[in-house]
Amino acid sequence: MLDATARDTAITLARTLAEDDAFRSALSDLIAFPTDSKSPDAPLHAYLAHVAQGFTAMGFTTQGLSVEGRPFLLASRIEAPDRPTILGYAHGDTVPAMTGQWAADRDPWTLTEDAETGRWYGRGIADNKGQMLVNMTALQAVLAARGSLGFNTHVIIEMGEEIGSPGLGRVCERLKDQLKADLLIASDGPRLAADQPTIFLGARGGATFRLRLNRREGGRHSGNFGGALRNPALELAHALATIATRNGALQVPGWVPAGVPDAARAALAGLTPAGGEVDADWGAEGLTPAERIHAWNSAEILAFTAGNIAQPVNAIPDQAEAVVQLRYVPGIDDTRLEQALRAHLDAQGHPDVTITREGSQFRASATPVDHPAARFAAASLARTHGAAPVVLPSLGGSLPNDIFTEILALPTVWVPHSYPGCSQHAPNEHLPRALFPEAVGLMAGLYWDLGEVSRVELLGT
Structure with missing residues (x-):
């Protein structure tokens, strides 16, 4: 007793x-x-x-x-x-x-x-x-x-x-x-x-990837070449935009969970996550902000660069890079996260974007x-x-x-x-x-x- x-x-x-x-x-x-x-x-x-x-x-x-x-x-x-x-x-x-x-x-x-x-x-x-x-x-x-x-x-x-x-x-x-x-x-x-x-x-697990598109050595004059040469910054921006909808909902097959378990949904009912600092219309449709953080997956662009943002010049950049991080819950095959992203970018018409794993992975x-x-x-x-x-x-x-x-x-x-x-x-x-x-x-x-x-x-x- x-x-x-x-x-x-x-x-x-x-x-x-x-x-x-x-x-x-x-x-x-x-x-x-x-x-x-x-x-x-x-x-x-x-x-x-x-x-x-x-x-x-x-x-x-x-x-x-x-x-x-x-x-x-x-x-x-x-x-x-x-x-x-x-x-x-x-x-x-x-x-x-x-x-x-x-x-x-x-x-x-x-x-x-x-x-x-x-x-x-x-x-x-x-x-x-x-x-x-x-x-x-x-x-x-x-x-x-x-x-x-x-x-x-x-x-x-x-x-x-x-x-x-x-x-x-x-x-x-x-x-x-x-x-x-x-x-x-x-x-x-x-x-x-x-x-x-x-x-x-x-x-949630965490996996980070560096995406890079390299088109040439050195920049090219934006007036003399603009409209005739590929711009890797624009191309990579389009590639990144395929990872999620304009409202932040994941679109990469293999990165999206099957659903929120009933017990988890019940536990999260009525909760306001992250100290209330949420955008209610951001993320997967049909889920509450608490479910999106504590029972779902999200992909974030941590960094995106092309050219010199501090001192831009009139030149088409020769390359562009971005760092993308996936936070994910149990239930997806996390041994094939890179392969899933590769297949998705290829299917969306971006086979030239290279993918490199960054750092360690928490499962x-x-x-x-x-x-x-x-x-x-x-x-x-x-x-x-x-x-x-x-x-x-x-x-x-x-x-x-x-x-x-x-x-x-x-x-x-x-x-x-x-x-x-x-x-x-x-x-x-x-x-x-x-x-x-x-x-x-x-x-x-x-x-x-x-x-x-x-x-x-x-x-x-």
């Missing part, structure tokens, strides 16, 4: 811990590590050594790993073999600091507060150092209140998520037996809104909305918050969720502690200070409930 009084005690303690100066100090220490993924001098190992101390203080064993030149930390606490085992995940790397571009001349690697808005600023506070600290603090509160977690747990922390998680799949393959678990519970990405506790169950993956673990997590958050959380079939962005669903065969539940306006990946990354105690309380309630149930109750099997 669930002990409501003890649960409330754990949640109250969690919130108190998050409001204490020690929490702010711990967050400040994490942000002070300049862990830019792309910097060769980033102190990635030092950051993980620092984090390991925090887990050790909670009775975890820690193990450092290095794969594909990237460091990893595995922290484990095994209490009883018959109890559920939960896998956690976080990343300590960040995007570049963008020093000099922050308001009020803020140092990205220093935690600072705007007293007027109640916001805390610092690179990584939202993505993902602050979210990791929320979960660690919640674990600390449950341990203090109960004397144990009541479940077994492993936590993987990587230092390369912002560059495609190199080595994470190999780590999970190598430690597959050691990491046998029942469920992934992790935190990354934004809530639907700052005041709406949210769960998402997977992530789409998601746990069904009606999975027992998803219902369990939603019920736990509702019990703590007093109202049902938002449940999203997929995060609109991309995460290495597929590594956990495919390599480790786990259902996945993500509980984000950020919000759409946090400026992650941009200058002025921040979170509202008030969000932290609420988020730590939600996670303490969830961890407490995990310690009260059996595998059968958690997974329905």
